[in-house]
Amino acid sequence: MLPELPSGPAQRSRGESLLRRLSIWAGLGAMVATGAAGAAVANALPGRTATPTVANASGTSSSGGGSIPVNPASSGVGQGTAPAPSAATPVVTSGGS
């Protein structure tokens, strides 16, 4: 049975609260770990020219002189997206509204 319409904000279970805290800490970890990459991302606005470098699927960005991690924390905490099989039918569309 679905719950009655609430008369106040939803209360989260202890497990959900713990997951939420873990997510926040993972985000903070990403902030620390990607300090160098963040500077690069900040320059990624269209119209700017820079040394050509292409981010690859492993989550690193190579530029000839080595590679830097690109947001490594986000790949391990259930974030992001994965490739869809070519025959897969989209359930819904995410777009502007």
Place this chain on the structure above:
Amino acid sequence: MTGQWGPIDAGPGLVGASRAALGTTAQVVVPAGAALESSLQWLDQWLDQADRAANRFRPDSDISGLNSDPAGEREVSWRLADLLRASLFWARRTHGLVDPTVGAALVAAGYEGDFAEMTRVQIGPLPPGGPVPGWWRVTVAGTRVTRPPGVMLDLGATAKAQLADEAARAISKSLHGPALVSLGGDIATFGPAPPGGWVVRISDDHQASPGATGQTVVLVAPAMATSSTAVRRWRRAGIAMHHLIDPRTGVPADSPWRTVSVAAATCLEANALATATLVGGRAGLALIEGSGAAARLVAGDGRVLHLGAWTRSDDECPPLIWPGAAA
């Protein structure tokens, strides 16, 4: 807010329904055999409660009463207080790039009614511009809202996403299985993913045809949201307008990005980051990178940039070149 639910093709093993709601489209998808009908009845009441609280275009809504109240303080419903509290939280987290005090700026730009009934070519004056009043002038204590009289609030950047999160959670828990709720293309899921995962199409418009430019991915994060200047556009005094106001200037954002999609732990976070990035340009990019979320950004010329753990597709050409570390 009226409409009848109609079936949608959700693919093998899933059933779904769609209807007009909150000035956009509501969609819900659950496993085949689950009690979809009872979920839809509950969602009808849930959406109606939200509409009565936060629909700026409804004269009898709670937020309309707040916006027109000349007093500095007003008691509001718990629903509006909760939506406003979340909006203020994300205003702080985005350094003001997502600000609920843009209401008057939206009206000045010509967005003063239901978009479906709005005149798309307007002859009114251009908006005067100037920073919006600022989210920090608004406080919520319990259900009491305090703000300077005349400050007009709009929760368009956060409310639908928050409601999607809450509805997906409630339906999933009641059905003891996966559930997906989309409100205007802001997508929240809850529970274990169905076999094959939640397959989602990304496009400029959540109502775009399947053949429209975009990308198809499997959602790994629990939620995804997209902000775009390609929809809800109109012209005023010969100038193109859209609904995403830059709080720093008080006029529609002049963004290098046309569409920004973000996958994150909650739909509310995803939507706030997507809007902040579209409005804030470089400042928004730093927010995404700092959050650990993943994003797909489409520049005005159609080039695509992927950030974080967003899957790259070979068919997304031409990709936006990533600048080197030395740049």
